[in-house]
Amino acid sequence: MILDLTKYLADWYKEDPAKHIYPGPVVTISREVGCPAKSVAAGLADFLNTLKKGKEKSKAHPWRWISKEIMMESARELQVDSSQIQHIFDYKSRGVLEDLLLAQSKDFYKSDLKIRTTIAKVIRRFANEGNAIIVGRGGVAITRDIPKSIHIFLEAPMEWRALRVAEKHNFTIDQARSYALSIDKKRSSFRDFFQGKGNDYTRFDIKLNCMTLEQEEIIEIIAGALKTHSMI
Secondary structure, three states: OOOOHHHHHHHHHHOOOOOOOOOOOEEEEEEOOOOOHHHHHHHHHHHHHHHHOOOOOOOOOOOEEEOHHHHHHHHHHHOOOHHHOHHHHOOOOOOHHHHHHHHHHOOOOOOHHHHHHHHHHHHHHHHHHOOEEEEOOOHHHHHOOOOOEEEEEEEOOHHHHHHHHHHHHOOOHHHHHHHHHHHHHHHHHHHHHHHOOOOHHHOOOEEEEOOOOOHHHHHHHHHHHHHHOOOO
């Protein structure tokens, strides 16, 4: 089932306490397996915080990169333990029998649809607060309509990525290739849930090759795009 994201966010935004605060700036970073999204996000946050010092028009709170916080906030919003929604963040679905059993036995059972819509709400809240760098989790689809947003995709040739996956997980190269292809497909499906399959409205603004660009160069390119768009 595909979420009508536009309608969902429009309805939720009417009740959003942050709607009177100008939304963004927000950066979303998506990646192929083996590309260093989290370290890029952390480095970008540090770099942007050095730039914002002394700028009166910037938001008071510092730039921060957001990843695991999405699951923790979503669990808090749903009033469940994070273990009950972990499968969504692992790109897994419950089986029909498991879903029925949980619905009958759990006082705080939440459907996968409810979990995913809550994830969208949480990501949107972080984005509206601004100075946010959101790693993965369909962020590009959920925040695309925010004018002060930039959407990045980190990519690299498969063999380069497979070598890094093999080293990290102690896989053979063949196992690493298979793993990378599987997770890439699951991440794409996760984004499709929010943006609709085949919807090119949520194309990325910038794609960067992690094999040919150093991390510092990637950070500088993203920061340059933010400056060009008057977001810093």
